[in-house]
Amino acid sequence: MKRARAEILSTRKVGVYQSITLVAPEIGERARPGQFLAIAMPEGRAFILRRHFSIHQASRRGGWAGTLEFVVDPSAGAGTGWLAAARAHEFLDVIGPLGKAFSYPKRLTNCLLVAEGRGAASLFFLAQELLARHKRVDMILGGRALETVFKPIDAKRLAQTVAVMTADGSLGERGGVLDALPDAAARAAAEVVYAIAPAPILRAIAAFCRVHRLPAQVAIEERMGCGFGLCNTCVVPVARRDGSGYDNLRACVDGPVFSPQAARAPVGSSRA
Amino acid sequence: MSRTITVTERVGSDVPRIAESPAGIVWETGLQNPGLDAFVSGELLRLARGGARIIVSIGGETLEEYVRMTSALQGRPEVAAIEIHLSGRDDELDRAVLGAHADRLNEIVGAVARMSLVPVFAKLPGACDDTVGLARTAVRAGATGVTLLASPPALGLEATRDRPRIGIVTGWLSGPALKPVTLRAVFDVAQALPAVPVIASGGVRTGEDAVECLLAGAWAVQVGTATLTDPAAAVTVAQGIIRRLKTAGLASPAGLRGLLRPAEHAAAEENPAPAP
Numbered sequence: 011m012k013r014a015r016a017e018i019l020s021t022r023k024v025g026v027y028q029s030i031t032l033v034a035p036e037i038g039e040r041a042r043p044g045q046f047l048a049i050a051m052p053e054g055r056a057f058i059l060r061r062h063f064s065i066h067q068a069s070r071r072g073g074w075a076g077t078l079e080f081v082v083d084p085s086a087g088a089g090t091g092w093l094a095a096a097r098a099h100e101f102l103d104v105i106g107p108l109g110k111a112f113s114y115p116k117r118l119t120n121c122l123l124v125a126e127g128r129g130a131a132s133l134f135f136l137a138q139e140l141l142a143r144h145k146r147v148d149m150i151l152g153g154r155a156l157e158t159v160f161k162p163i164d165a166k167r168l169a170q171t172v173a174v175m176t177a178d179g180s181l182g183e184r185g186g187v188l189d190a191l192p193d194a195a196a197r198a199a200a201e202v203v204y205a206i207a208p209a210p211i212l213r214a215i216a217a218f219c220r221v222h223r224l225p226a227q228v229a230i231e232e233r234m235g236c237g238f239g240l241c242n243t244c245v246v247p248v249a250r251r252d253g254s255g256y257d258n259l260r261a262c263v264d265g266p267v268f269s270p271q272a273a274r275a276p277v278g279s280s281r282a
Numbered sequence: 283m284s285r286t287i288t289v290t291e292r293v294g295s296d297v298p299r300i301a302e303s304p305a306g307i308v309w310e311t312g313l314q315n316p317g318l319d320a321f322v323s324g325e326l327l328r329l330a331r332g333g334a335r336i337i338v339s340i341g342g343e344t345l346e347e348y349v350r351m352t353s354a355l356q357g358r359p360e361v362a363a364i365e366i367h368l369s370g371r372d373d374e375l376d377r378a379v380l381g382a383h384a385d386r387l388n389e390i391v392g393a394v395a396r397m398s399l400v401p402v403f404a405k406l407p408g409a410c411d412d413t414v415g416l417a418r419t420a421v422r423a424g425a426t427g428v429t430l431l432a433s434p435p436a437l438g439l440e441a442t443r444d445r446p447r448i449g450i451v452t453g454w455l456s457g458p459a460l461k462p463v464t465l466r467a468v469f470d471v472a473q474a475l476p477a478v479p480v481i482a483s484g485g486v487r488t489g490e491d492a493v494e495c496l497l498a499g500a501w502a503v504q505v506g507t508a509t510l511t512d513p514a515a516a517v518t519v520a521q522g523i524i525r526r527l528k529t530a531g532l533a534s535p536a537g538l539r540g541l542l543r544p545a546e547h548a549a550a551e552e553n554p555a556p557a558p
Contacts, residue, residue, distance in 0.1 A: 013513075050511055056304040058457055060511055089302075105513070235300040235307065236510035242285070242311045243299035258294045258314055 011238060012036045016104045018096055019077055025157040027128055028082045028094040029066065034104055035076030041068035042111035043136035044229055044267045047080055048237035049093065050103035057089045062234045064132035064206075064266075065107060078106075081131040081160070108237050110267045112136050112227050114143055115202045121145050122200035123169070124187050124215060126152040129206035129231060130160035136204060137168040146170055148198035152187035156180040171197060188214050200224060206231065216270035226270045232261040239263035248272045283504060284321070284329060286341040286367040289350055291317035301438040301447035306457030307507060308438035310448050313341055313370070318354055326360050335362035339405070343373035343380070345390055352394045363401040366394055366425075369408065369432040369454075382410045384419045395424025403427050403481060406467075408434030408454070417471045417478065427479030429504065430467040433460070457507040461485030465498045472499020472539070487515065489522010496523070496538040 016034040023029075037047070048060040063080035070076075084094035096102070115121065121140050123133045130151050137147045149169040153159035154177045162181065165172045173190040174182025183190065188211060195203070195218075203226040205215045212228045219226040235241035245258035249271060259265065259272070294314025301308050316325060321338075329336050338361050340351040348366065355361050368381020368390070381387050387404065395402045404420035406413055408431045417428045433454035438447035446452075464484035471480055479502075482495035487508040495503050508515035523535055532538065 057302050058305060058507070058511060059300075059302055059307065233298050233300065235309070236513075238513060240513075241300060241309070241510050242294065242314050243297070243309060245294060245297055245299065245314070247293075256293065 011105060011108060012040070013103070013105045015101050016078075018098050018100050018102065020098050021094075021096060024081065024161060025159070026083065026085070027160065028084055029079060030082060030093070030096070031067075031077050031079045032102065032104060033076055034078045034106075037104060037106045038068045038076050038078045039070055041065050041078060041107040041135075043132055043139055044112040044227075045107035045109050046132075046237070046266065047078070047104050047106035048108060048234075049080075050105075051089050052092065055092075059089075059235055060105070060237060061089050061093065062108075062237050062262075064129075064229070065135055066131040067135055068107075078104075081128055083128050105237065109262055110265055112204060112229070112267050114140060115145065115225070118201035118225070119145050120148070120199050120201045122148050122150070122195055122198050122203050124150045124191070124203065124205040124207070125160075126187055126207050126211065127154070127158050128160060129229070130165075132206060132229065133204070134161065134164065134168065137165075141168065146198070148194060148200065149173070150175065150187045150190045150194050151182075152176070152190075153181075154178065187211065188218075191215065191218055195222065195224070202226070205229070212270075219270055227267050228270050228272065229266045230261050230268060230272065231266070234262050237262045246272055283365070283506075284325070284336055284338045285315055286313055286339040287315050287318055287321045287351065288313055288341050289318050289347045291315065291320065296449035298447065298449050299453075301453075303436070303438060303455065303457075304459060306455050306459035307510075308436045308448060308453045308455055309433075310450055310453035312450065318351055322354055322358065326358065330360035336360050337363045337365050337403070339365045339367050340394075341367035341370055343371055345374065345393060348390050349393050349397065352397045356397070356399050361400055363403060363426070364394060364398055365403045365405050365429055366391060367405055367432070369405075379407050379410070381405075381407045381416070384416060387416055387419050388423045391420045391423040391425050395426075401426035403429045403479075405429040405432050405483070408432045408463075408484070413467050414470050414474045417475060417480075421475065421478050427481065427501070428471065429481040429483050430464060430471060430500075431484055433484070434463070456484070458485050458487055458491075461491055461494070465494060468495055468500045469498040486519060489519050489525060492519045492523050493526045493538060496535050497542050499539055501536070501539070 014034045016032040019031045021030045046064045051057050067079035082090050082094045125133050147169045148171045149165050150173045152175040173194045175185050175190050206229040232244040234244040244261040247256045248259050249256050292313045295312030342348045372380035391404050404425045433456045436455035468482045480500050481502045482500035483504040486503045492503045505516045
């Protein structure tokens with residue numbers, strides 16, 4: 011974990027989102043897919059906590075070496091609204107990379123990547139790393155409507171197949187990512203599933219993977235206070251192996267990438 | 283400072299556990315902690331790596347729990363002091379806030395202080411009728427000093443969605459919004475009990491905040507919420523205090539206690555001048 015005063019190299023609109031590229035070599039060279047950044051809010055405002063964003067791109071080589079990209083949903087609140095309006099050449103106080111990253115399969119080849127909305131941002135970074143390891147990548151991208159599906163055209167360049175699902179049918183098929191899962195898994199001959207989604211959807215994806223004996227990694231999006239393990243607020247209830255209740259693990263340092271059993275609502279937790 | 287430890291493990295309360303409020307946070311973790319035994323054999327040793335000595339915060343709902351924890355911490359070289367968390371429920375007397383009543387405060391602080399070989403600080407509840415009176419009770423019961431104050435109880439609601447912002451509904455307020463409350467409590471107690479060590483807690487984010495606490499009469503400060511945005515906040519605060527001591531030609535932070543001067547009448551069109 012490094013802290014940097016990072017310059018905004020560029021910021022551009024992607025559908026309803028704002029994609030921000032930073033110059034942060036110390037963070038960029040350590041970043042791996044699934045990890046996230048904690049960005050400080052400006053001084054003298056009512057809001058004091060950092061905001062947390064998964065890493066969309068980290069370039070270690072070439073003309074963009076040392077840059078990091080993350081994606082903001084401007085409608086999420088006042089803090090993210092401020093970030094979305096920040097301009098190039100402004101500086102941000104950034105801590106990263108934070109959290110556990112996705113791991114890559116050693117023997118298995120066919121990877122199915124599933125995400126909804128802004129959560130898809132870190133799948134692109136993951137897809138690139140998997141392709142560099144000669145894996146096959148297929149994707150399911152979802153969103154409420156056309157403009158909330160994140161970068162469907164870029165996804166087609168990376169993945170063998172991309173299934174796009176929208177709640178209103180304005181892009182791809184009408185429905186959620188779950189509806190596309192059985193067909194996409196069969197078509198891709200999926201051997202490993204990576205998913206980023208709100209907890210109820212992750213739970214259903216985890217159940218599907220269990221039934222079909224597919225190894226999976228899920229990234230949980232939970233509201234964080236600090237992002238580095240201090241405040242104990244971004245917890246995820248995970249059933250204990252011995253069956254004696256559950257532990258509240260911190261999404262920021264114990265995750266955000268968990269094994270799919272973390273997506274199961276354990277007995278005793280109100281999150282059933 | 284450790285987090286507050288209880289005899290048995292607590293898995294903690296449901297998410298969301300944190301929400302922002304103007305210059306503050308409303309939060310509740312349900313005292314999530316691994317329990318006394320796991321803390322002593324694990325977290326305490328990890329915290330002490332690198333040579334730090336730890337003030338351990340102990341919390342309980344019965345007198346026996348406080349006694350058991352104090353006993354287990356004796357003779358541990360990592361433990362520099364004990365802070366008694368007193369804002370929780372009182373199970374035995376069926377009261378909402380254990381430390382808000384002088385009779386109970388006297389009993390618990392007395393038991394911990396008699397047993398402890400290290401200094402004991404009572405962290406007084408963030409919303410109580412008579413902070414000075416409770417501080418006096420704690421010290422008479424044997425506390426080395428008091429920590430002022432614990433986070434006051436708070437509630438965050440979301441008007442647009444008709445919902446509480448915290449999973450278990452009610453929580454506590456922390457952050458910069460608390461600083462004036464902290465200063466007042468520290469000032470009142472320091473005026474009434476000048477010989478009692480007071481640790482200021484609540485709203486300390488910068489070196490200036492800490493200096494203000496020392497001027498009000500604090501012997502030390504705690505930095506909590508600021509660490510959530512800046513993991514090195516305590517270092518920044520310490521450097522700020524040292525800078526002020528150097529410019530004032532003082533050898534110790536104790537020199538700032540009682541340096542408070544009368545307020546100046548500022549011209550209406552000017553901003554109030556910062557302290558020199």
